[in-house]
Amino acid sequence: MSLVPLRPELPQFLDAYLPKPVDARPFITLTYAQSLDSRISKGHGIRTNISHPETKTMTHYLRYHHDGILVGTGTALADNPGLNCKYLDEVERSPRPIVLNFSQKWKFEGSKMHELFLNRQGRSPIVVLSEEPAQREPDVSYLICASMDWQLLFDRLYAEYGLKSIMVEGGASVINQLLVRQELINSLIITIGPVYLGKDGVQVSPSISRELNDIQWWKGTTDVIMCARFRKVLS
Numbered sequence: 001m002s003l004v005p006l007r008p009e010l011p012q013f014l015d016a017y018l019p020k021p022v023d024a025r026p027f028i029t030l031t032y033a034q035s036l037d038s039r040i041s042k043g044h045g046i047r048t049n050i051s052h053p054e055t056k057t058m059t060h061y062l063r064y065h066h067d068g069i070l071v072g073t074g075t076a077l078a079d080n081p082g083l084n085c086k087y088l089d090e091v092e093r094s095p096r097p098i099v100l101n102f103s104q105k106w107k108f109e110g111s112k113m114h115e116l117f118l119n120r121q122g123r124s125p126i127v128v129l130s131e132e133p134a135q136r137e138p139d140v141s142y143l144i145c146a147s148m149d150w151q152l153l154f155d156r157l158y159a160e161y162g163l164k165s166i167m168v169e170g171g172a173s174v175i176n177q178l179l180v181r182q183e184l185i186n187s188l189i190i191t192i193g194p195v196y197l198g199k200d201g202v203q204v205s206p207s208i209s210r211e212l213n214d215i216q217w218w219k220g221t222t223d224v225i226m227c228a229r230f231r232k233v234l235s
């Protein structure tokens with residue numbers, strides 16, 4: 001798939017929300033595409049296109065600006081994503097894929113990520129699990145976290161792999177956890193496509209109410225993009 005050109009006004013629109021150095025931890029962007037009824041796919045395990053080609057290009061522009069890109073096993077298995085950067089086709093600007101694979105169900109070998117890596121079009125993944133894998137795969141880096149703690153995970157990705165910025169793309173389980181961890185999220189960039197995915201769709205919604213600050217909207221041919229930051233909770 002080749003990308004349509006980036007809309008010329010998007011770099012300036014996105015600029016304030018792109019990664020900036022933060023103190024000894026990675027800058028975290030939570031970004032995904034959702035329907036009007038807050039669904040990100042038609043059902044678990046169903047890869048669903050929501051973005052218009054021009055907002056898909058925006059996603060690759062975001063990938064260009066991040067060191068790492070994180071997804072859960074559900075997404076890795078359902079979508080078989082490439083997670084590389086096709087914007088300007090510079091493999092060294094592709095983010096490092098990070099897959100939460102505590103279930104050990106996802107395999108690098110035979111995946112789209114593997115194909116892209118072999119063709120020098122994508123990077124090898126960091127696989128996160130709770131114990132030594134049953135079988136180590138070549139070219140995979142393993143990050144063993146005895147128990148899952150988002151802050152610790154991000155800190156270790158920074159300290160051990162030098163990832164200064166990470167975009168989290170999904171899926172729903174991951175997004176819903178991070179929507180209530182606003183202290184960890186630096187930017188929120190959401191594409192909204194003009195479609196309803198219905199009651200069987202996979203919903204994103206925080207378990208408690210959240211408020212946003214610094215909100216900007218961009219309107220494209222069919223989609224809108226909202227950029228925002230979470231409002232700080234005063235203790």
Ligand SMILES: NC(=O)C1=CN([C@@H]2O[C@H](COP(=O)(O)OP(=O)(O)OC[C@H]3O[C@@H](n4cnc5c(N)ncnc54)[C@H](O)[C@@H]3O)[C@@H](O)[C@H]2O)C=CC1
Pocket residue numbers: 031032033034040041042043044045046047048050071072073074075076078079100101102103148169170171172173174175177202
């Ligand atoms: N429209 C969009 O932008 C996107 C849509 N999707 C869609 O989302 C769907 C997948 O979402 P989900 O099924 O919710 O899967 P998911 O991608 O959120 O992965 C969930 C799995 O990741 C692991 N995991 C997540 N949090 C964990 C934690 N705290 N500790 C340990 N392991 C953890 C577990 O194995 C869990 O079952 C797919 O249908 C996919 O197409 C995924 C990414 C973006």
Ligand SMILES: Nc1nc(O)c(N)c(N[C@@H]2O[C@H](COP(=O)(O)O)[C@@H](O)[C@H]2O)n1
Pocket residue numbers: 032033047048049050051055056059071075076079080081082083084169170191
């Ligand atoms: N930006 C965006 N729009 C959509 O409509 C989507 N379904 C997604 N999904 C995310 O992109 C991944 C696929 O990446 P590749 O094109 O294979 O590199 C998918 O796994 C979701 O994370 N994103």
